[in-house]
Amino acid sequence: MRTNDIGCLEDERDAAVRGWSALADGRTSTRRFMDSPVPDEWIAQMLQEARRAPSGANLQPGEFIRIDGAARQKLSDRLVEMYRSGAPQNEDYSYFPIPMPMTLRRRQVAAAQALYGALGAARDDQEARRKQFERNFRFFDAPVALVITIDARMGSGCYMDLGMCLYGFMLAAAARGLGSCAIGALASYPGVVREVLGLDAGQSIVCGLSIGYADPSAPENMVRTVRRDVSDYLRVIR
Numbered sequence: 001m002r003t004n005d006i007g008c009l010e011d012e013r014d015a016a017v018r019g020w021s022a023l024a025d026g027r028t029s030t031r032r033f034m035d036s037p038v039p040d041e042w043i044a045q046m047l048q049e050a051r052r053a054p055s056g057a058n059l060q061p062g063e064f065i066r067i068d069g070a071a072r073q074k075l076s077d078r079l080v081e082m083y084r085s086g087a088p089q090n091e092d093y094s095y096f097p098i099p100m101p102m103t104l105r106r107r108q109v110a111a112a113q114a115l116y117g118a119l120g121a122a123r124d125d126q127e128a129r130r131k132q133f134e135r136n137f138r139f140f141d142a143p144v145a146l147v148i149t150i151d152a153r154m155g156s157g158c159y160m161d162l163g164m165c166l167y168g169f170m171l172a173a174a175a176r177g178l179g180s181c182a183i184g185a186l187a188s189y190p191g192v193v194r195e196v197l198g199l200d201a202g203q204s205i206v207c208g209l210s211i212g213y214a215d216p217s218a219p220e221n222m223v224r225t226v227r228r229d230v231s232d233y234l235r236v237i238r
């Protein structure tokens with residue numbers, strides 16, 4: 001049996017690369033879930049694994065708040081109410097560039113079209129789009145719903161750290177056969193989230209996260225978004 005220079009069996013390494021590759025390639029956002037419950041202990045295990053993500057000075061920023069029962073119902077109802085009222089969205093942090101440059105706008109539109117196309121919602125079908133958007137606030141009815149927050153004093157680098165942890169969490173879910181979807185829309189009305197969950201102003205609302213077993217028959221779960229070609233963003237300067 002041959003070992004490589006870090007003492008790992010080559011067969012094992014190849015299998016690990018194949019496993020990792022399939023996991024990364026197979027993860028897509030899940031927006032419709034089965035009712036089947038997720039074992040409670042998995043959530044803590046998955047978070048522990050995700051927290052092995054690196055972070056600047058090992059600060060490990062961000063909190064994951066699992067919400068359920070009456071608190072979840074109240075939060076979703078209040079957010080839907082805000083959305084329907086047309087209240088202005090006022091996220092704690094800026095996500096997208098304003099205005100959105102055309103090249104990025106094209107990607108955004110392509111992702112939206114992939115989703116709404118799968119749902120059979122025409123471009124001008126505002127009612128279908130509104131209904132789908134409202135599902136964000138109900139965590140897509142997933143069995144597990146989380147709200148992710150960060151200390152408001154943290155800088156942009158800490159958001160990067162939290163993003164790594166979040167991706168680790170999503171992959172830990174995928175490794176267990178679970179689907180997930182990050183929900184930036186959850187950050188649209190941060191005051192409401194803080195009020196319902198009893199959080200103080202020192203906690204910025206980053207996003208929501210839905211986890212559960214994906215409904216394999218749901219068209220919105222069959223969306224596979226495209227990615228830029230690596231040659232488009234990898235450059236070598238010598």
Ligand SMILES: Cc1cc2nc3c(=O)[nH]c(=O)nc-3n(C[C@H](O)[C@H](O)[C@H](O)COP(=O)(O)O)c2cc1C
Pocket residue numbers: 027028029031111136181182183184185186207223224225
């Ligand atoms: C931080 C973050 C926030 C997101 N917010 C939303 C959201 O509010 N609603 C939604 O349907 N999808 C949301 N998404 C999912 C993205 O639209 C999706 O990741 C992207 O289109 C790529 O598709 P994929 O995840 O299926 O590969 C979010 C993703 C991330 C990482």
